[in-house]
Amino acid sequence: MCICVVKIESASAPKAAGPQAEAQEWPFSNRALTLENNILREILKVTDIPGVISFAGGMPAPELFPYEGLFEAARTLLEGRDGNALQYSLSRGTHELRKWLIEYCPSTVPLTEEDVLVTSGAQQALDIVGRAFLERGDRVLTSHPTYVGLIHSFNFYGADMVTCRTDEQGLDPDAVEKELKRKSAKLIYLVATYDNPTGRTQPLERRKRLMEIAAHYGVPVIDDNPYAELSYRGAPPPSLRLLDPEWALELKTFSKMISPGLRIGWMIAPRQYMGIFEKVKQSTDLHTNTFCQRLIHLFCTSGKLEPHVAKLCKAYSARLDCMLAALEEHMPEGITWTKPDGGLFLWVMLPEHLDAEPLLKAAVAEKVAFVPGRPFYPKADSGSAFRLNFSNQPEDKIRDGIGRLGRILRKQRLTA
């Protein structure tokens, strides 16, 4: 099917590709030229070496993917020759999936299909939010640390990301209010439930207080909420949207519940604003891939989602317990870590004089990997923390890997 072109007189002869050989460069925008790599994805290239026990990625366990259920869905669509499953579709998402989502998602106000926009993963939803709100220099208030994908996406729009005091109970609403009194902001962003990177969860009282502040100051809150279903110690507090559907915008995804490779996420926002998000979505990629929306819809309506998520929770909960026990056993004094109730991550805090980046080098030499903390801060920070993922490795590897980390850390000078 190759449109073979045997020989062509080129309009200009190809030159050597070396960096010095380029007499004239393509005229990229300054914004693109100064865009940094998503540091996390760069780190993953180093840490995902075969043989390394990696706690670095945020990846679901591949052996738990629901292969059978997705195959049955594919059979229905493809053996059934369902043309709509392979055709162009609506920018807001297929009717089938949105209809299911508004029944699935808890709400204190009646949801309609008009309240939902299907996106290519929650990362695209975040980018759509950035496109819809941000002009260069706009302030965005967030937790300290915060999600690395937020930093990467909003940097493109020239946002000034300001982190506010954050403790074991997550983002402190009083610190947010203090910052808003000082100077206005365009958005507030947080992962209120089983935070990435810390695993922390904001309790109900703080959530209520945060939404009061948001409404009072007129600042929408982006509640990035991919992990709420992965609950290992009972249900989490209600999402921010349930507390105030007028000032919260919730980002959701099937990446952790079903598969990240299908890239299906969604956002829920007040319907009077959805036309704006739809137009922004249209201008980026027309619509989210139809086939995976239909696969997921069939998987969910066949009643397979609930037992599948229960299975994930059982497995990940055991892995979390295993990691917590191994940390307890192997970590030297002076090192602390969070004890999440759900999600995929925990956060290890080192004595302040230690930096996690050189530690990662030593760890990779011992065939174990994590993500150093620095990329999770929009502005320079000490870097004396790192993130561990507990969903992607089986329990024996978790014990082995944390044991290796313990040995590396015991070689460090732990007191300043």
Add this chain to the structure above:
Amino acid sequence: MCICVVKIESASAPKAAGPQAEAQEWPFSNRALTLENNILREILKVTDIPGVISFAGGMPAPELFPYEGLFEAARTLLEGRDGNALQYSLSRGTHELRKWLIEYCPSTVPLTEEDVLVTSGAQQALDIVGRAFLERGDRVLTSHPTYVGLIHSFNFYGADMVTCRTDEQGLDPDAVEKELKRKSAKLIYLVATYDNPTGRTQPLERRKRLMEIAAHYGVPVIDDNPYAELSYRGAPPPSLRLLDPEWALELKTFSKMISPGLRIGWMIAPRQYMGIFEKVKQSTDLHTNTFCQRLIHLFCTSGKLEPHVAKLCKAYSARLDCMLAALEEHMPEGITWTKPDGGLFLWVMLPEHLDAEPLLKAAVAEKVAFVPGRPFYPKADSGSAFRLNFSNQPEDKIRDGIGRLGRILRKQRLTA
């Protein structure tokens, strides 16, 4: 699996959702508030009414989708429990697909995986180009008319889109040079082969001249090339990238060859720039959906692509012939149309005093639809043209629909 929240004291009571009820609005950017709808997608909402013979969309024939081949690929991945097919993957695209693409795509210089970026359809590739190059006010030179998706995507970046003289042979390179002499531009954009909306193809000599101009003035040329494989009268001239791989950026897609609902496209650009496009891609949606990339890779490597495209060409070629014959039979004097050698569209030109928009109203009343020409011009234009798609309707409907259009047009005053 619903995280049921039976009763919650809301931080603020929900208010009525009417437009006047909003005391305070969300602080969207001016850019988002002034973003227009993709007019084409709005028109499709009107024209895709059941019972209407629609020549409006740019949709492949659903009865020709390769259901069996895709199902076999899904079986291999899902029955084979291939975890990588459902997992996060590289921002540049999976190794498997890129490896196949560099063998599939003709080239005058050796291609490597580093020259290819997989995107969520060619529309996302276009948006990535906009993000990478454009700052507010930058000039982009293009054909007259041009692709509506270009206008919608680049409008977001505040591009000043300047159309240059275009005739039966497509974009006129001399007109491009004249415009560049007058004032510099950031990019040149065209669909050189089987243009959307006109169906026209730029001949080899014009292509060579255009690339000489591009290299001389240092302006990259975006060759949006989704239709080249749909050739009904022999192979088209070589793509612009084959004439000058240093100054052409080619956008490709499986949307027309396999399925638009899978949203898999790709771009080919000089590898020294690919790092910039990769970072831009990362910041928008991390990566393109893994599962559909793997599906398409298996479909292509199983040798099914070539016979499938041959089958499409046979069917679409017959539909094109049928539409051309019906136009010849039913159109009154004074109306002309293009005679494409491939692709999905032809372009009907009306006497200058006639406007296609009121005509569409009359047509929809007679249950036939097309896309009026105005949305294909970045700046105001007379609108005395419309686009017809010939791939989506079977031959009897084509004859019937063009007959209806002929009756409507014969009722118009055709001379000014």
